[in-house]
Amino acid sequence: MMSHLLVEIITEILSQLPVKSLLCFFCVSKSWYALIKHLDFIKLHLHRSIETNRDRTLILEKVTDGLPHYCYSVHFPTENHFDKAFKLYQPLYRRGKLVSILDCCHSLVCIHHFTLEIHHCTDEIAIWNPLIQKYRILPPEPMSKPSGLNFSKYNEIAFGYDLCNDDYKVLRVIAFYNRGQPLKEFEVKVYSLRWHSWRKIEEQWPKKECTVSSNSVSLNGALHWSIAEDTPYDMDIPLRAECLLAFDLATEKFLVFKTSVQREVELGTCLEVLKGQLCFIVTPDLGAEIDVWLMKEYGEASSWTQICKIERGSVPWTFKYCKPLMFSKNEKKILLEMRRHNLTKLVWYEIEKNRCEGVEIQNLPHWFRTATCVGSLLLLDGDNVIDPDKAEEQEEEE
Amino acid sequence: MSNTSENPNPSSSSAKMTLKTSDNELFEVEEAVAMKFCTVKQYFEDEKDSDVAARGSTTVIPLPNVHSAVLTMLISYGKKLPQSNAVADNHEEEETKKKERKKYEQGLLKNLMPGELLDLISAANYLDFKEGLEFFNQALADHIQNKSVEYVRKFFGIKNDYEPHEEEKYREEYAWAFEGIECWLIGELKQFMAKTKTLDIAGTLLGIKPALIVASFSVRGLNSLDSNILKPEMIAPGENILAAWINAIGPTGLDSNT
Numbered sequence: 001m002m003s004h005l006l007v008e009i010i011t012e013i014l015s016q017l018p019v020k021s022l023l024c025f026f027c028v029s030k031s032w033y034a035l036i037k038h039l040d041f042i043k044l045h046l047h048r049s050i051e052t053n054r055d056r057t058l059i060l061e062k063v064t065d066g067l068p069h070y071c072y073s074v075h076f077p078t079e080n081h082f083d084k085a086f087k088l089y090q091p092l093y094r095r096g097k098l099v100s101i102l103d104c105c106h107s108l109v110c111i112h113h114f115t116l117e118i119h120h121c122t123d124e125i126a127i128w129n130p131l132i133q134k135y136r137i138l139p140p141e142p143m144s145k146p147s148g149l150n151f152s153k154y155n156e157i158a159f160g161y162d163l164c165n166d167d168y169k170v171l172r173v174i175a176f177y178n179r180g181q182p183l184k185e186f187e188v189k190v191y192s193l194r195w196h197s198w199r200k201i202e203e204q205w206p207k208k209e210c211t212v213s214s215n216s217v218s219l220n221g222a223l224h225w226s227i228a229e230d231t232p233y234d235m236d237i238p239l240r241a242e243c244l245l246a247f248d249l250a251t252e253k254f255l256v257f258k259t260s261v262q263r264e265v266e267l268g269t270c271l272e273v274l275k276g277q278l279c280f281i282v283t284p285d286l287g288a289e290i291d292v293w294l295m296k297e298y299g300e301a302s303s304w305t306q307i308c309k310i311e312r313g314s315v316p317w318t319f320k321y322c323k324p325l326m327f328s329k330n331e332k333k334i335l336l337e338m339r340r341h342n343l344t345k346l347v348w349y350e351i352e353k354n355r356c357e358g359v360e361i362q363n364l365p366h367w368f369r370t371a372t373c374v375g376s377l378l379l380l381d382g383d384n385v386i387d388p389d390k391a392e393e394q395e396e397e398e
Numbered sequence: 399m400s401n402t403s404e405n406p407n408p409s410s411s412s413a414k415m416t417l418k419t420s421d422n423e424l425f426e427v428e429e430a431v432a433m434k435f436c437t438v439k440q441y442f443e444d445e446k447d448s449d450v451a452a453r454g455s456t457t458v459i460p461l462p463n464v465h466s467a468v469l470t471m472l473i474s475y476g477k478k479l480p481q482s483n484a485v486a487d488n489h490e491e492e493e494t495k496k497k498e499r500k501k502y503e504q505g506l507l508k509n510l511m512p513g514e515l516l517d518l519i520s521a522a523n524y525l526d527f528k529e530g531l532e533f534f535n536q537a538l539a540d541h542i543q544n545k546s547v548e549y550v551r552k553f554f555g556i557k558n559d560y561e562p563h564e565e566e567k568y569r570e571e572y573a574w575a576f577e578g579i580e581c582w583l584i585g586e587l588k589q590f591m592a593k594t595k596t597l598d599i600a601g602t603l604l605g606i607k608p609a610l611i612v613a614s615f616s617v618r619g620l621n622s623l624d625s626n627i628l629k630p631e632m633i634a635p636g637e638n639i640l641a642a643w644i645n646a647i648g649p650t651g652l653d654s655n656t
Contacts, residue, residue, distance in 0.1 A: 006523065009519060009520075009523055009531075009535070010554070012531075012535050013535050013538050013539045013542075014539075016535065016536055016539035017539050017542070017543055018543065020575050021542070021543050021544065023572050023575035024546075024547055024572070024575055024576055025547065025550060026568060026572075027547045027560065027565055027568055027569065028547050028550050028551055028554075028556055028558070029551070029556050029557065029558055029559050029560070030559050030560065031556075031559075032556070133574075384571075
């Protein structure tokens, strides 16, 4: 029996382990601890996780009465096997407060505690690694309200990965305006996880009046939104969304690129990343089909291809909102989250056969929003997520 | 015992190479398979004359770090991989071959002792056999995934250099990660020891530092028959011994036997 395996081989073997095992193996010896904790190893491990979809987990945000409460995690190592849903305490959990998931990027989730008061922006944002239960709260960053404008609101917050600088960033755009008037001034700031600090960006939110008509996604080192350029308001002409707005996290510049697909803004548009390509799904009202479009070549407007038409008739329940989560390995099926008031279902939809198959998961909440992430040891030096119920139990025991 | 490889396709190149293992066994291997061992490939590329067919079967390539049992397994795994000189298969044939390979891999792993995995990995690394290394690394990762820390230490021969209180503190902090880990049992330890061990005479080794220390409980000297002989004639390690025993019962039948 060999007792001296080369360090390179041990590194290789360890990089193929799920996060839970690695946390245990910290205890094996001090040299293993140093090996696993090293940033280069963590990056190698994350890279493997992304390639092989290891430790792939669904993070579900339970929704009650329209307001998000707490999270569940569902680990699913293979497409056909979904583990039981586990209740997950997220770091900003405070009784009675509302926390929601902004976005998931690789293995990190950005969560946001928001208040319903529009005039007063005292939000807390945190970046969280749910698989190792560590997090970091972003330092509070004041906004500089220009004189003459009395109201402010969050125009946009987005979370993404900067490829060039190997950093995770949060973008915050606040709009200032006077009551009854259009949004006037914008303040754009970016937080960097690596430097744990905010910076103001000189680049302006595009001056052209535009309405954001989708959630944000991070791809190729940039954040993306689907936007509609504001046209003079006319009841008869529905607002059409034609463009994609992108913010390059490295160059910190906004770019607009056209899509060749036009659709009405009132319809729910959901932007996602599937197999490394931008995808959007347009959910019109009851009765119509749902179109799924994929941008085959990044940046090339003509490369938008319709890959799927989901017929409502093929789905045995009504739903309002539909979000794609991922392709199956053979790319013949898409995992969809279908949501309506008080009910969410996860479904595998077969593209060619137009058939759907519900996914059975134990302990699932009725109504939730979904995000997917993989496993990594990022944020190992962050704060521990304390489970408030367990903390109370311990206090009682003492 | 020499292993002659079968040639299923007589029309393809049947150049063979001879590999010699650490225990002086000779293996005749098809060129396509042997070339997957990059170390072997390098051996030929280093030579100016690249006419393998002529030289292949006559040159014997020494592999002093690889035992015959290990090489047998690596060669049979190599044969199951898609051959670089094979005719391109259509999609269906490719799928069938993939399934066959998966089945073979599962069978291979079932019969493998975990300790043998380590030998396979070392050998695959020495031979620079990329596909084999990847496969066995993954197999080993899967094997240790849910094992306890103690098992992993014993398996890799790693000494625990933590203070007990340090380890305790860590285990408390991450208690949730330790749930569901298999406990290391004596049975498992016995299971992964290789079935046979051979002793090699290393000869006289000079200049080893630091000098080996005799344990406090060992006998040191004065031969009982002839008191002129001050030092013991033979000395052997007295701790963490792998001893041979029959079946699962140690010499005194106690679990505390090492």
